[in-house]
Amino acid sequence: MRGQSGQVLLVATGALAIAISAGAALLISSCGDSASDITLFPDSAGEIVPNSAGGSDRSATGGSRDAGTPAEPPPPETENNYLLAAPVSSRNYVYVLNTSLGTIARIDPKTREVRSIRAGRQPIALATLEGQDTAVVLTQGDPALALVMSNPEADTVRSVRLAEPYDSLTVSPGRQYAIAWFNEGRGRPFDANRRTAPKVAIVDLTLLQAGETDASKVVVERSVGFRMTDILFDQNGSRAYLVSKAEIAVMTLDKLRDEPLLPRRRIDDVEFEDVERREFAITPDGSFILARSDNANRLLWVDWTSATRGSLTLPSAATDLDLSPDGRRALVVLRETNQVGLVDVPAGLRDESKLRLLSTGGSFAGQAVLNPARNQAALYTTVVYREELLLLDLDTAAIVKLDSSSGLDKAIASVGYAPGGESLVIIHRAAKPGESPAVSDLERRTDQAQGYSLVALDEGVVRLFETPVAPGAIAFDPSASWAGVVLYGGQQDQRINEVHLLDLRRLIKEASHPMPSQPEYLGALPGGEWLYVAQKHPLGRISFIPLGGGQPVTITGYEINAEAE
């Protein structure tokens, strides 16, 4: 998972995106007890046992490799952003991009009133300012950044022109600045017609809020390196690190006008210039940036305090990198050697003997997702068809495997923890021809079907739901009792368009609600009573699904006037 701080944005890509309510945050807390129903299965390569605390076991299953470059880089894991969401909730409202209309819909969760706001042509990205009823909108039609300030009576829009049609938006943690940029990072499909430039525009939101709209006063542009991929912030948002293909530009936000050219730090490592196969993370205080690459058997680090850099040799290339929220521990998944590495930050970065290696036994894990509420990581792979999920206790290093014995009967595309960390939603991937290891026809059909599973972690129970089309967006309510998942697809005359309401406590599908139009965004309203589904409709359409039962309420035409259906 990507460890990017700052507010993550909801971007109108035309694909389904997920909005998780503001209460959904990924945290690590103390470990829970292992479940009595979970079985440890010895693997053919050896038993899965916890490694002794404090020691590393370099001779664990999979062995170790010489530092340097793997002979052939392993195929990259596929990161599906079903469960990465942009918080678009403000203090009292939820803001949703309406790409059909080119407007912003503001929803009052209490009354479900929907108001349509015009903030510029072709809005493409949206963020909210924490603690305020203010949304930040990036538009491409007339390149601009707009601030939407809402109160019960009205919405005030202030916008400032930008010089380029930037397509990504990030707001600093201090909420004082918005950065418009061209994201050329991993996972963005190549578009030959896409226009980019190695520059960013920094908008002073405080000035804009105060009414200043003169771009020369509100916007500062700065040159960055070729192919920018990440923006990382230190905790208080005073400094931003703009990561490009081969360098990192350092931006001190309140001294921007004193630095016409941002200082740069070279990455200086060819293997880390492959933007499609690398990942960056930053400690909360901004003192360390870590990077992994599919092309290199090492973890790169940059210490901004001492202006030094180095790398930690790993037994194999790290296929995933995660940082604990306190930044004290890094987790690297070493797929090719069937290991997971735990690195204390910063002490472990400079001392290879402190690298703690845990074997995954015969299990194949390439990705990790951190539990938001416990000291736990879920490990899985998307590269090969494996019906298994490993739960790693980061404190004890104990690994629990969920597989077909636990009811996990399909391979994994993506995993997401519910806010409380007690349950999981697994999005499965369908087996390609020849991939399914099943002997029986029934199980093979199951493997080749789409679907998702709900997992009760403490009980170790997995419940599979096969679906006619691939699951799309998922949203959790703040209490983590409910989840919604969108299903949209199929041929025109047999189109599936529905939202499943899932009871996470009982692991049942409470209801399946057909949607009148193609879903665009799914989210949960603060307050824990409703899910909302923003849909593509020329007049604007949003459906509200009551948690706990009942029929959805759909509002159509909020662009002109509201008609509740």
Added chain:
Amino acid sequence: MDEGRLIQTCYAVAILLGVFACAGCTSGSSVSPAGVTNKPKSANAAGNIFDNDEAPRPRGDQGSGASPPDAGQAPPPPEQEIIPIRYQRPATTRNYVYVANETLGKVIRIDPETRQVASIPVGGKPGEAVAIEGEDAAAVLNRGDGSLSLIISSPETDVVHTVSLGEPYENLALSPGGQYAVAWFDRSKPEKSADGQSASSIAANQIAVVNLSRLRQGGANRKEVVETRTVGFRATNVFFNKEGTRAFVVAKSEVSVADLGNLAAQPLLPRLRINDKSFEEVERREVLADAGGRYLYLRSLDADRLIALDMVNNQKLELKLPSAPSDLDLSPNGAMAVAVLRGDSSVAVFPVPGVFTDPSSIRIIKLGSAAAGSAVMSPVRNEALLFTNAEYREQLSTVNLDKGEVVTFDSRHGLDKAVLAAEYAPDGSSALILHAYLAASPPFTSVEEQVDATPGYSLFNLQAGVFALERLTSDVKSWVFSPDGARLALLIPSKDAFEVQLADMRSLLKVSSVRFQSNPEFMGALPGSRWVYITHKHPAGRITFMHFDTGEVRTITGFDLNSNAD
């Protein structure tokens, strides 16, 4: 004159050689580019360096990276010298700027302070205007009717004296002091006349010497003003001594020496033979003159030596080099020369002309794995940029010529395209890098592939070692720096419009961009001001002024009839 050509009496535009010592540079074996067959691009008669559909590309078949030459491999191609169209340009005098407007058949006189424009009729199809030192006067070669016009301006009026030269000469060179003009046919590129036809039937092996002092007196007949003389086959350069009393016409195998004040006594100009077959391949050699016009320096891709011709003592001197130099350049003060030894991956630096009598004064600086065939000298310090455009190589080096320190930049430093040409800003703190691109067609499968196959330029901050790439859909045709080097204007034509981009060299940002419909002709900076001018091909005359700092645009149309500021 071929509008892509630099006038040697002005300054050395095409930058070549750098010499540098490898201190702290990347280690590695020396490399040589693989042989390629494409020829360097030449400017066409319309004055464009290249048309959009035939933009120069470094030999794209090779892709990036170089490989050592095999034994018996064909000699490497010459480096390309890319000269912006602005050098086609404007003559700047004490108070005015003169720009030829071929469309109108006139010369435009611009007052830099007021930006007032006057249109001065001259002969047919005027080529570039050349300023006469010390006064508000300019000479222009009229290619359409084979004449020369001398314009003498005052606040009240412009007096024009025109004389027929008898042939449609292509180039014009003025002697220091402005007493004489030499009209000649440039045959340094493949032989073509101004209209693209084969020039073999045109009297290429002759020059016309015009006595401008006599011409300005008025009333003289052609014979009193113009002297025609035969010169060698394929003239490539014209130089003068610093007094302006002698002209040296360099041809394929000889240099004709004209005593300008005494031509009557020279019905046949004396010649100094080059006498070296390796230096007769004019497309593979380069000729420079020192500031005093006493020594001519020749290098050739086919010879591992330099020739110096002492034009005072009529002597030929030679300097042996480790390999054939792919570029030769003189330092701004003319005391030092740098020769890029592409095959040896090194640069030679030496005092001139002293090295010819003391070869031990040569210093060889190894480049390690850096590939270099061309050099661009800094205008303010003993430093050069090194690169090669004979192959697609994403690499640029800087060399401190005094200390011999080399720093090499590549994709790790944000240089993600190969270099076609480079030019320092006037203050030497930054540079414009024009990029080469590969001959690949869509569909592309990655950003890097698309970047490599499309035009672009980078702004380069030398001290920080930072590049900022600006990707384009068509080639840069011309560019000009503000006098302080803080700003850069670039002219980028496309099929039906053109764009002027303004860049800030401190922040390496493109700060504005304006599109125009009329075809641009010339672009330049008005001296002593913060304005850029762009002349257009327009039947009524059109000129656009753009402010370096604010991007403000003002267009004057119809200055040929009356002024209509837009």
